[in-house]
Amino acid sequence: MNKRYLFISDQHLGLQTKEIEDNKERLLVKFLKYAEDNCDELFILGDLFDYWFEYKRVYQKGYFRTLTALKDIAEKRILIHYFIGNHDFLHQDFFTTEFGIIMHEDPIAVTLNDKKFYIGHGDGLVKNDVGYTILKAILRNKFIQKLYSWLHPDLGIAIASKTSKTSREYTKKKDYGEVDGIESAAKQKIEEGFDYVIFGHTHERSFQQFNGGTYVNLGSWIDAPCFGKFDSDKFEVIDWK
DSSP: OOOOEEOOOOOOTSOOOHHHHHHHHHHHHHHHHHHHHHHHHHHHHHBBOOOBBOOOOOBOOOOHHHHHHHHHHHHHOOOEEOOSSSSSSSSOOOOOOHHHOEEEOOOOEEETTTTEEEEOOOOTEEEEEEHHHHHHHTTTTTHHHHHTTTTTHHHHHHHHHHHHHHHHHHHHHHOOOOSOHHHHHHHHHHTTTOOOEEOOOOSSSEEEETTTEEEEEEEOOOSSEEEEEEEEEEEEEOOOO
């Protein structure tokens, strides 16, 4: 029996003004309610939050509606995959222990309805971005994260928020050249035999057929909320409004 799979990416909760964020979260919660009744597995492809830092006994304020909706999905025994993004990477065990969510720090290869998928956030795939590669290695270091956790939560989360915005400005101004590294990485995976490669991160929606495979980038919810849907053997990208 074929299962139903849904995919979302790059909501960046906490990025914009309170009014915009309230509307965006309301739209996201409606989607999660839809997912609760219309999928067997949900894939969150990273940057659900614009920044996230989780302490051993404290997690950041806000997003109650989103967390509750995720809890409702989990209680229906729907499997949720959460891929760590380049903005919301400072997770510990809260999402796993409270919701049973499977957290992924790296892309995964998985078979869905007899099709081979390669799924990830997509960051770190631009080969000529040495600066980000070094920064990622530092920020993902567990010892450094442990030291950071000794900061008071108010200070630690404030720094995380500021760093997130600085990172976004860096990415906007960075000239990566004519070659799209993420697209190239996706095509390489298709050459290796994957039927579908699904990424986010770039905030640029894409749906490309290549050598019998398909590369999908889900863009972001900042400008054009959408979700990916795969059941039977058909993948669709659907606007969510």
